[in-house]
Amino acid sequence: MKRDRRPRRSCLGCNAADGQSALLRIVIEHSGELKVDRLGTGRGGYLHQMESCWESFLRRKSLYRAFRQEVTRPAKEKLVLALRAGY
Ligand SMILES: [Zn+2]
Numbered sequence: 001m002k003r004d005r006r007p008r009r010s011c012l013g014c015n016a017a018d019g020q021s022a023l024l025r026i027v028i029e030h031s032g033e034l035k036v037d038r039l040g041t042g043r044g045g046y047l048h049q050m051e052s053c054w055e056s057f058l059r060r061k062s063l064y065r066a067f068r069q070e071v072t073r074p075a076k077e078k079l080v081l082a083l084r085a086g087y
Contacts (some may be wrong), residue, residue: 013053
């Protein structure tokens with residue numbers, strides 16, 4: 001097996017680790033809103049570009065570990081709507 005030395009991140013939906021290029025980076029703003037941010041500044045998490053992962057993400061009870069603050073249900077729903085719309 002070839003060893004991949006690039007950093008691997010876990011999807012906040014399915015929890016599977018993947019290369020950063022396969023994942024969307026999600027960051028939290030001071031307002032508590034979530035958005036996709038390819039620049040990757042600040043605290044954030046990762047999601048696959050897949051509806052099934054977004055659904056799992058919506059069902060997650062706590063995202064504190066990823067964002068160091070709790071994320072509200074409306075904030076998660078807003079993010080997923082943006083993802084579905086092509087963000
Ligand atoms: Zn996933």
